Amino acid sequence: MFSFVPLESYYPLYINLCLFLVIFTLLHTWILDIDNRSNLIFINLAGLFLLVFIILYMGQREIDGIFFGDTVNYAHTYQNYAMGGQIQKDVDLGWHNFMKFMSSYVPISMFFTVVAFIYTFPLYKISVTYFGRHWYYAFIMFLVSFSFWTYGVNGIRNGAACSLFLWGLCYERKKLLMALFFLLGVSFHKTVLLPVLAYLVTYIYNNPKFFFLGWLLCIPLSLAAGGVWINLFASLGFGDDRLSGYLTSSSSAGTFSNTGFRWDFLFHSAFAVFAGWYFVLKRKFEDTTYNRLLITYLICNSFWILVIKANFSNRFAYLSWFMMAIIIIYPMLKKQFFSNQHFMIGKVMAVYFSFTYLMYYIYYS
Known part of the structure; x- marks a missing residue:
């Protein structure tokens, strides 16, 4: 067509x-x-x-x-x-x-x-x-x-x-x-078991503050002992042998363009974390459904941070990234936070898209 x-x-x-x-x-x-x-x-x-x-x-x-x-x-x-x-x-x-x-x-x-x-x-x-x-x-x-x-x-x-x-x-x-x-x-795809389990956790404990702290803690843990976490999750056989191989295999064409600790993608992931922190902790937005979405994102993204140095870690990054859009926009479509909130929605959308656009035309060019 x-x-x-x-x-x-x-x-x-x-x-x-x-x-x-x-x-x-x-x-x-x-x-x-x-x-x-x-x-x-x-x-x-x-x-x-x-x-x-x-x-x-x-x-x-x-x-x-x-x-x-x-x-x-x-x-x-x-x-x-x-x-x-x-x-x-x-x-x-x-x-x-x-x-x-x-x-x-x-x-x-x-x-x-x-x-x-x-x-x-x-x-x-x-x-x-x-x-x-x-x-x-x-x-x-x-x-x-x-x-x-x-x-x-x-x-x-x-x-x-x-x-x-x-x-x-x-x-x-x-x-x-x-x-x-x-x-x-x-x-x-067996890896979807991670967001499913993370979502089930929210029925046991639904306070995002604890998970914000856990997300932050995962950054120094990954920097200090990233290989330990990679080997740990691989030895547990997360998903299956093929998925464990994603964690331990050598770099090849078609993986993330760079390996090591990806500060650029951590910055990208932080968009949703900041949005959640701002609306839930700073602006006191209370919504049970949003809390569940946010906690699911934080758990899945924390897992990715721990294995961020692995080749093919994009396979695990997507297990949180697919929720980023709704984490960022949800509160503004549910409650009034700003005097001209409609324009704020437009600006947030433009900033969010600019990362996608600039990564293609500048970073990957």
Whole structure:
């Protein structure tokens, strides 16, 4: 469908479309009230356009291993199943059974489109569930996140699994349905067990202050003894042998561009930590659902900090980063904190997106 777009221009087209929408949204937040009829029409039309466009744009991409990472490997596995290949042992059975089932009925392009739906629709669903008619602001924050594109076209299994976790969060009052989505997410990618367990912790202890202190403590612990934590988690067999191998394997092309302690990505992770600290501790924002989201993020991000020096640590960073957008925007869509809060939402969105934009055009250029 989008074969007319050169592969090298595929991501730049997406990120510059996001730039246009972020700027246009910022202008709207500056001149219009959040509940102004013109604003509501704009955010609903823009949001629905984004939802449909991203699903099709990601899903109908070309099969390429240079610009779309592991897409080509998923395609090879899919074609193998289409020709009668059997599911191997010690794999994420939910994902591979899903691939094998789909391979019997639809071509690879349709499979990737369905996966793009599984990845993107839950972001829309949770935004609507939590924020009603103001859902667009959370949704676009998800879509302009630094990790969004990568886990839509490269680590798509991890991305889909984490989105299923978010989908499950939409059913806080229907625990059985929530549990089914959580289990489906874990069956897609075992690492999702970490946010699931972290979320369950919030039903035992729901005071974020303790977890803020734990997050801070993990920084010197990682700096002083990062290798100890890496070996510890690897020896525990977190997830499975393959995932433990992510922690101990040698660096190779396609991993984080630099290894060692990643201060740049710690800075990125701190966006959500600062937002949580500001609203919960400084501004005394009280919301049980938000506390659960925040604590889940802090636990998962703390785990990543402990193994931050490992190659492939991006596999574990995403287990918290996929929640960053909602951690940052949630309080401002629930309670009045600033005199011109609509404009503040626009400015926060612009600053948050600027990290994604500048990392691509300056850091990775």
